[in-house]
Ligand SMILES: Nc1nc2c(c(=O)[nH]1)N[C@H]1C(S)=C(S)[C@@H](COP(=O)(O)OP(=O)(O)OC[C@H]3O[C@@H](n4cnc5c(N)ncnc54)[C@H](O)[C@@H]3O)O[C@H]1N2
């Protein structure tokens with residue numbers, strides 16, 4: 001009964017998944033842990049920046065009026081009465097003919113209204129006192145960083161939804177956000193199915209392979225900004241798998257399984273969805289790899305049945321699970337970013353389905369190029385380590401030639417706003 005599967009288009013599959021997006025609730029986390037998280041509230045200035053008039057130079061705070069007659073030929077002299085560094089406050093108010101030695105970042109002393117940098121002065125010691133010689137005049141306000149010249153109290157500096165990066169983090173610190181309001185991360189459960197699977201520490205045995213999908217997928221989950229919860233591997237036994245899936249669902253926001261989703265005798269996921277009473281959104285997508293990718297919904301929670309084949313599993317995650325996670329954590333760029341690139345090698349295989357070819361992207365003389373890497377089969381694992389992009393080749397063609405301009409999905413970077421739209425099946 002599962003043999004007759006109707007493939008849907010890639011963008012339809014993504015849209016179907018996004019009908020079940022959720023939004024992570026607000027949580028307050030320490031600023032030190034806030035990198036890459038998405039803000040759940042705007043950052044608002046609760047004080048002016050600068051908070052006080054300050055010196056932007058190492059030099060002397062003067063009364064501009066005292067320098068009015070200063071010229072190269074007839075320099076004027078001011079008596080230096082005090083030194084103030086950043087963080088300190090001047091104790092005295094200069095009277096006519098007096099100045100205060102001041103360092104960058106220090107608050108302007110009362111009574112002064114201009115800064116003269118060290119390089120424009122000459123210091124003179126006389127009778128146990130220090131004087132400076134100034135050879136030009138200064139206007140009130142010269143070389144002062146004024147209070148609020150950058151930002152005023154109440155200004156919104158960064159909107160809700162922005163990702164915390166080093167610049168945003170500087171603002172959070174400036175305004176005293178020791179705790180940062182961000183969107184919660186979803187918990188994404190993972191089960192790897194397959195009687196053939198060995199643990200990473202086990203030696204190979206005839207007919208068996210090591211379980212690489214769960215490591216790959218949990219790494220993709222973390223990279224996408226969610227919390228992976230790995231439950232282990234399951235042998236292909238219906239009751240065992242059913243119990244495991246049903247129990248895990250209570251503890252996670254979404255559940256990923258890898259393998260067991262195709263039409264084989266021991267591919268139990270379709271029957272598990274049926275016994276659960278889950279609503280299967282689709283069980284075939286017109287794409288390679290990952291055509292068998294199945295997504296079901298049960299009580300508002302999604303079950304992603306990713307393929308067991310590593311490359312198919314990888315692509316299924318990036319196209320479908322990644323956007324779901326990114327919506328949850330508050331990103332407005334949930335999809336892989338699409339750019340146009342030049343194909344660096346022929347790709348002669350005709351195919352009715354859209355192909356996502358593991359590729360390496362380069363930029364040469366300002367142009368983007370993409371070169372397919374490794375063997376192009378769903379079961380391949382090694383090419384994934386050398387890919388940073390997926391070349392998109394629409395189905396229904398005889399193949400592609402070196403030099404053709406194609407869509408390229410970037411696996412790294414900040415992501416894109418739009419769902420990929422591909423004309424084919
Ligand atoms: N008669 C048909 N057979 C198959 C079809 C089809 O349309 N008709 N589709 C093929 C395609 S396409 C794919 S993709 C696979 C998908 O199979 P499953 O998702 O059911 O996955 P499994 O059968 O469990 O495993 C497939 C393959 O992947 C290896 N595997 C599984 N889990 C892991 C893991 N955790 N780490 C590494 N490798 C894993 C497994 O050993 C198999 O070699 O179905 C085709 N068949």
Ligand code: MOO
Pocket residue numbers: 287288289290291292293307309312378379
């Ligand atoms: O469609 Mo399979 O999922 O080619 O890899």
Ligand SMILES: [Mg+2]
Pocket residue numbers: 259260261262263264267308
């Ligand atoms: Mg199978």
